[in-house]
Amino acid sequence: MPLVSSAEMFKKAYGNYAVGAFNVNNMEIIQGIVDAAKEEQAPLILQVSAGARKYAKHIYLMKLVEAAVEDTGLPICLHLDHGEDFEICKACVDGGFTSVMIDGSKYPFEENIALTKRVVEYAHARGVVVEGELGRLAGVEDAVNVSAKDATYTDPDQAAEFVRRTGVDSLAIAIGTSHGAYKFKGEPQLDFDRLAKIAALIPGFPIVLHGASTVLPEFVAKCNAYGGQIKDAQGVPEEMLKKAGTMGVCKINIDTDLRLAMTASIRESLAQNPDKFDPRDYLRPAREAIKNMVKHKIKNVLGASNRL
Ligand SMILES: O=C(CO)COP(=O)(O)O
Ligand SMILES: O=C[C@H](O)COP(=O)(O)O
Ligand SMILES: [Zn+2]
Numbered sequence: 580m581p582l583v584s585s586a587e588m589f590k591k592a593y594g595n596y597a598v599g600a601f602n603v604n605n606m607e608i609i610q611g612i613v614d615a616a617k618e619e620q621a622p623l624i625l626q627v628s629a630g631a632r633k634y635a636k637h638i639y640l641m642k643l644v645e646a647a648v649e650d651t652g653l654p655i656c657l658h659l660d661h662g663e664d665f666e667i668c669k670a671c672v673d674g675g676f677t678s679v680m681i682d683g684s685k686y687p688f689e690e691n692i693a694l695t696k697r698v699v700e701y702a703h704a705r706g707v708v709v710e711g712e713l714g715r716l717a718g719v720e721d722a723v724n725v726s727a728k729d730a731t732y733t734d735p736d737q738a739a740e741f742v743r744r745t746g747v748d749s750l751a752i753a754i755g756t757s758h759g760a761y762k763f764k765g766e767p768q769l770d771f772d773r774l775a776k777i778a779a780l781i782p783g784f785p786i787v788l789h790g791a792s793t794v795l796p797e798f799v800a801k802c803n804a805y806g807g808q809i810k811d812a813q814g815v816p817e818e819m820l821k822k823a824g825t826m827g828v829c830k831i832n833i834d835t836d837l838r839l840a841m842t843a844s845i846r847e848s849l850a851q852n853p854d855k856f857d858p859r860d861y862l863r864p865a866r867e868a869i870k871n872m873v874k875h876k877i878k879n880v881l882g883a884s885n886r887l
């Protein structure tokens with residue numbers, strides 16, 4: 580089975596559950612994720628950032644993901660995460676990805692539309708789907724008052740116009756999540772009213788949530804127990820993600836939780852086995868930790884088990 584598009588996955592998921600989109604950088608991360616998805620019989624998106632593509636090289640990630648498809652028989656979508664210009668999107672379309680994100684969210688509205696439209700035209704002509712982004716994630720932790728929210732969070736009317744004018748297949752929005760392990764200073768809050776308004780204006784259209792790691796306390800604690808210094812980390816509560824999955828959010832992006840699971844496990848292995856120096860001794864349990872974490876997400880947060 581070849582790599583697949585996310586279009587069918589989102590159609591099936593809309594309003595009921597979300598598909599997990601996990602960031603990958605190397606073999607162990609890919610294997611941990613796909614083994615979890617296989618056991619859960621879940622739809623799956625593996626995504627590659629520009630940084631990951633630079634780190635591991637396009638060809639290695641491509642071949643690893645193709646190997647994962649062959650090994651598991653799972654329908655997997657391979658997606659470019661946060662493509663920042665036309666060129667990287669083109670390279671991934673030409674290089675076998677089945678989905679790309681063009682992130683024009685840092686540009687003024689009209690420029691974002693023009694850039695996104697250009698990528699959509701190129702990708703659609705070659706059977707590849709496109710995710711766009713409208714609204715700003717960075718720094719939203721501080722956006723507590725209404726005017727700050729209006730400046731950074733996705734405007735519902737603009738979202739509808741953006742989707743109509745660009746022809747994108749899915750849209751990443753800003754409603755209070757952010758990337759990394761430090762998402763909220765006080766009580767976690769997402770703007771569900773805004774999400775409901777956006778979903779109502781683009782009925783049936785797949786919405787994407789970035790910055791959606793829950794920052795599992797057990798991994799933060801384990802990192803810190805073995806020499807880590809990760810203070811005041813806070814993620815999006817599971818209940819909020821479950822709710823988002825019933826409101827039109829079809830794709831939930833997870834990277835930080837993979838990093839934490841892997842690092843916690845490696846720190847523990849190295850600390851507990853100071854005499855060992857075979858990388859397999861700490862990468863095997865790290866891969867297992869990723870698998871267990873991803874299984875938990877699929878089953879209890881995304882609601883995507885047995886949805887193939
Ligand atoms: O949005 C993400 C990748 O695009 C990842 O978000 P996290 O940092 O919350 O895992
Ligand atoms: O949203 C970004 C992802 O977490 C990827 O991060 P990265 O650019 O460090 O690979
Ligand atoms: Zn972005």
Ligand SMILES: [Zn+2]
Nearest residue numbers: 758789790832
């Ligand atoms: Zn992101």
